[in-house]
Amino acid sequence: MDNLNRIQFEAPRLDVLNSDHTVVDLHFHSHFSDGADSVADIAQRARQLGIGIAITDHNAIDGAVELDNHADVFSVPGIEVTSREGAHILVYFYRIDDLKAFYSDDVRPYMGTTVMSSIELDVESILRRARKYNSVVIFPHPYSAAFTGICNHSFSDLQLHRLLAMADGVEVINSENLKRWNLKSALLGFNLDRAITGGSDGHSVQQMGSSVTYVTCERSRKAFLDGVSRKEAKVVGTESKLFNKIQSNSAKLKNSLNNYPDLVEKNIRYGKSVVRFRTRRAAEKVWQLIGDKHVRKAFYFVAGLTFLKINYNVLPLIMFSLST
Numbered sequence: 001m002d003n004l005n006r007i008q009f010e011a012p013r014l015d016v017l018n019s020d021h022t023v024v025d026l027h028f029h030s031h032f033s034d035g036a037d038s039v040a041d042i043a044q045r046a047r048q049l050g051i052g053i054a055i056t057d058h059n060a061i062d063g064a065v066e067l068d069n070h071a072d073v074f075s076v077p078g079i080e081v082t083s084r085e086g087a088h089i090l091v092y093f094y095r096i097d098d099l100k101a102f103y104s105d106d107v108r109p110y111m112g113t114t115v116m117s118s119i120e121l122d123v124e125s126i127l128r129r130a131r132k133y134n135s136v137v138i139f140p141h142p143y144s145a146a147f148t149g150i151c152n153h154s155f156s157d158l159q160l161h162r163l164l165a166m167a168d169g170v171e172v173i174n175s176e177n178l179k180r181w182n183l184k185s186a187l188l189g190f191n192l193d194r195a196i197t198g199g200s201d202g203h204s205v206q207q208m209g210s211s212v213t214y215v216t217c218e219r220s221r222k223a224f225l226d227g228v229s230r231k232e233a234k235v236v237g238t239e240s241k242l243f244n245k246i247q248s249n250s251a252k253l254k255n256s257l258n259n260y261p262d263l264v265e266k267n268i269r270y271g272k273s274v275v276r277f278r279t280r281r282a283a284e285k286v287w288q289l290i291g292d293k294h295v296r297k298a299f300y301f302v303a304g305l306t307f308l309k310i311n312y313n314v315l316p317l318i319m320f321s322l323s324t
Helices: 014-020 039-049 062-068 096-106 123-130 157-166 179-192 221-229 242-258 260-291 293-323
Strands: 007-009 022-028 052-055 078-082 088-093 135-139 169-174 195-199 211-215 234-237
Touching (some): 007 169, 014 022, 022 088, 022 195, 039 052, 039 062, 062 096, 088 096, 088 123, 123 135, 169 179, 169 234, 211 221
Parallel strands (some): 022 052, 135 169, 169 195
Antiparallel strands (some): 022 211, 088 135, 211 234
């Protein structure tokens, strides 16, 4: 498939897409984590838009399980897991029972103090556990604020390469994200040539459908997720308008306050990794400059003068000490 046609930064024309494709907003939050709306309201909005929806609450599945009971709404069972490092991981399942088993065995025993806290497992452990099930694993907003996206300074280049290879793909348009980060995420999707997804990351129903994933297939979980895995999915969407982002952030505020100690700890840890990264990069740039023969000569000349100046000032003191 032509990569250039897989990602489109424009407002989705849902009425047109619905006629020939299975269209799903693959990233949405309910009041069971940090969203504002009930499952009933989310289901009603999905009916109005005529699209499928995946409730992917943070470290919680009550919303996805309840949505599964709305037989007239096409839904994809999912969860957004917060790793020990702080990076988020989206896991989608073909069967609701597999989502329940994954949560019961691989998330709930390792939960933090609140639903928004990091669980005790690191990213690699979560990926390996998700692979025990028939699932599709996606890194949401790979470029984003601080540590929530996988492409952050907490991981070395070698670690990042290995982790990206373990997942099925990345989310390339996230309506809650900034445009510049979505563009970097889209470029990553192009370069990886893996599965791509898009979602509103909505925390209020007004955001639903602002970014969607669509596949030319029958309206079934198997057909849709198979299409995503086989790189047949396309993504279209835009960033949420400022007013909708304000509403969304208001919905998240209460949970963020409850999770304040965990956020502080992760921010301190991430801040240290950023300092280490920038210090290393600065050192590399210095040595790259020294690698240039003209700069190297100037460096050694200045270093030599400094050495002579130090010795010129210190030598009389040394001689005086030896004579007394």
